[in-house]
Amino acid sequence: MQKVFIVNFNSLYEILDEIKENLSFKIVKFENEVDLINNSDLDIINSLIILKNNNKLLLDNKIMEKNILNLNDLPLVLTKLLQLVNIKLMKLKFNHQSKININGYVLNINSKFFSKNDLDLKLTEKEIEIILYLNNTKTKHDIADLQKNIWGYSANMETHTVETHIYRLRKKISDLFKDEKFIMSHKNGYFIE
Template sequence: MIIQNVFIINYNSLYEILDEIKENLSFKITKFENEEDFKKNFDIDIIDYLVISKTYHKLLPNNNVIDKNFLDLSNLPLSLKKLLELINIKLIKLRFNQQSKIIIKGYELNLNSKYFSKETLTLKLTEKEIQIILYLNNKKIKHDVADLQKYIWGYPIGMETHTVETHIYRLRKKISNLFKDEKFILSHKSGYFID
């Protein structure tokens, strides 16, 4: 599971409270002293994040922060329970929206509906097929059977099974039959990959 990020800017007291209970949180918190610190250290490749700042208006024009990534805490005071509820609801909405459309090699993968499409053609995928595509796409290296067995199926290394080969064969066949694409998932002597 991918951990979502909550960036706390110029809000030291809030950060200290959340830092005290961080082992119980479903998200990672990071503190920035001010807007300049955030601008300098923000990793632009992070797409799944929420910002909590007292200076919202200063962040919007100069960063990738948009309304959907910002939590407005102007209705203070809040109980800790209510604050965590607001953060979690906002993160769930962000995750849902993020998952609604992922582009991989010109195809659109919708994790919510489990559809894989290109132009007017649409293919329904299983949960394992989606996991395979995401894993191969996120790791820009070749993955051998043992690697996929461990990270997709949770099998111990060295377990004798043809599960990986069977699933990848079926997935490649489905993509080939509908989209006429023989090269979406490639194989090499060192493993499978999406280029």
């Protein structure tokens, strides 16, 4: 769930806290910009920051303007505010998903291209799921695991879907990028190093 950090804006925090179970994001309150900047546990790049005053301190600390919603024009109807927040969060999520670096390749989830050295390979949705799953967990995954977690099949179902998809994906990568080792095979399953 994406987060919205409300900085030095207690009245807004209290209003949103009253309706938090109806929100599609989590709200976190900060008394000031310094408290936000000094909290190293936060994923600020993928979160939205709402404030009602000057944001120079945040910009000076390399926090992007795209992450800030400055509410200088008040009053604002609550539905309009929630609409602004949701649009900003969608843009942040879209930008975050747009490019993922994996072993020297760039996977663009939005355009479904897998790229390296000015070469682009168009992937299917399932191929993207396979790459992300193998990359995110960094362990070896056997066929039953992939059947269950990528396709939603029962582990005891007899099918060659996994092997076929992995074979085709490895062949596409090998043909274009001449890379035989992107998805590795081991007796314990498939993996990306």
